[in-house]
Amino acid sequence: MPRILIVGGGYAGFYTAWKLEKWLRDGEAEVTIVDPLPYMTYQPFLPEVAAGSIEGRHAVVSHRRHLTKTNILNAKVTYIDHANKTATVQPLVGEPYPFEYDQVVITAGAVSRTFPIPGIADQAIGLKTIEEAVAIHEKVVGNFDKAALLPPGPERDRLLTFVVVGGGFAGIEIFGELRSLASALLDKYPTISFEDTHFHLIEAMGRIMPEVSLKTSHWVIKNLADRGATIHLETQLQSAVDGHVELSNGMSFDTDLIVWTAGVMANPTIVRNTDLPIEERGRLKVRADLRVGDDDGFIDGAWGAGDVAAVPDLSGGGVGGFCVPNAQHAVRQGKLMSKNIVAVLRGEGPKDYNHKNLGAVASIGLGVGAFQSGKIGITGLLAWFAHRGYHGLAMPTWERKIRVVTGWVNNFFLGRDIVAIEALQHPRAVFEEFAARPKPPAAAAPVEPAAVPAASSNGRASKVKADKAPAGAK
Incomplete structure (x- = not known):
């Protein structure tokens, strides 16, 4: 066979x-x-996973559950x-x-394709895996938890400054979704104001989202600007050592999160x-x-x-x-x-692959989207519904579709999930802190000097410690 x-x-x-x-x-x-990996990742859902709109496990498809006749290694x-x-x-x-x-x-x-920019390999995170999307969500919410305890100052600004590198579809989607998440979090953190949060997207080219028309891309830039996010066009990231971002336009700032989406x-x-x-x-x-x-x-x-x-x-x-x-x-x-x-x-001939792109659709935050098919461009709520409709249907297997759509319905009534479980990165930390460990062996007692026999006055031998022997003892 x-x-x-x-x-x-x-x-x-x-x-x-x-x-x-x-x-x-x-x-x-x-x-x-x-x-x-034992699963396929549905990557168009990664920005929504990072924003807490979709449960991470629902954006992947188990090989063993759905490939029942295939050997899986x-x-x-x-x-x-x-x-x-x-x-x-x-x-x-x-x-x-x-x-x-x-x-x-x-x-x-x-x-992810990166460039040898100082600090990127040590500080940035990609957006190609479900693990990265979940980690981004934990980082954003966790940073809000930490910043809420600090007075205004450089450390607080660093925790509330978020950077995305790359203005393609993936970059714009994660940028818009994180801005949407941060705005939703403000109601739960009364000590943090809208002006305290800072979002920067860095794009080396003169435009974003080359898959859509220039008109649509301009609408996206304006929408994000109105929501308090900054897009730096024709700008290159020059350094990110220790989270200190330096841009080719002369601007610099500190950040605790850099998401890299600038190519694969x-x-x-x-x-x-x-x-x-x-x-x-x-x-x-x-x-x-x-x-x-x-x-x-x-x-x-x-x-x-x-x-x-x-x-x-x-x-x-x-x-x-x-x-x-x-x-x-x-x-x-x-x-x-x-x-x-x-x-x-079976001895037959193969067919050529010929598929014309049906268009592009993006979600850039809860209730905000952009759609482009040929010369037709749609933005706003209708495009957002188109995004969810298309990807809800495109998600493979009915089991996964139901889980994703059910999550969307739950979020509509219950709101998005804002819980951050950062301890997942070090799940044994608490156990290790309080776990009982064997006590170190006790120090050995000092060894007594050996006793030496000494003659008593009655002629019988008696034991006397060597360092206590009288001066005339033999």
Whole structure:
């Protein structure tokens, strides 16, 4: 039975496995998915998780719950030797081992792309994982808790100053959602005023959100400005050492939270450790039919999709002729790739991926959104409803949809969750503080000097301590 190895369990990998379970006949192929995480993260919901509008666990999809016919390995693939159709698998526990396959599907996704700016590696946090989104929420609410106890001053300002780097969709969404969260928190913290909170977004280009029209982007800038947030266009971050931010426009300030959203790059763990062809930007070379290769030919048994792959955009709307790295493309590529793999296994021809971007929709705070499809731009409450409607439907599996929508309904009646559990970062701290420990061994008692015999006056021997012997003792 042919063995299909899927490297990466994100959008493209999850949907490939999910649809292979649907299209493959019983016994037609064995599918294995390898990912160190046991779930797929629905990344468009990360800003709302950070803002407390969605429970973190509801924004991920369990592999084991929904991939019932797929072998799931919580591990990393550290090398792909396609010449011998073997991958090196490093499990979370134990030694690495070789995994032989007949078809390999590379959907390892992307990671945050940073620049060697002083302080960023030590101070900033990305927005690619559910763990990062939850940590951002804990940090913002936790900082309000701390600042509420301090008098006005530099430390209080540092705790209430929040920075986002990158003005793309991810950056604008997290920026707007955090501004919305901070505004909602003010009612619960009477010692903190609106003017005490400071939000800065840093964008090197002359505009934000290139996916929308200039008119729509200007509306977003004005809306955020009216809500007390500052966007620095044509500005570069020069340093962030110890949280001290220095900008190319001469401004500087201290902050306790820097969220980095200024670009992504293909997962280097895979693209730097394989004999498959890689293009100049570090992505897997993929044809329009999602097989690895180029116009001159393809490599048998190798497939790629999602952010890790340079997939040609036949619709003509891509940047540089390739599909942009977003969820919309990754999901649809995964669905088509499953059909193409099945077609090849049955001796049929694969189809080309051709999808025209349907548009872009963003939430920039509770009740505020922006939508763009072609020349049609919608902003405000209607766009916000469009955002929730689209992503509520796009979330895979009914189980997850119900959990997310139920959370939204609960928030409508109960308000957003503002609890911060920062202790999750160090869950054993309290236990360690009060846990009983063995007492150190008692110090040994001083050793008494050895006794020596001494002659008594009656001729019998008596014991006398050496240092107490009379002067005439022999």
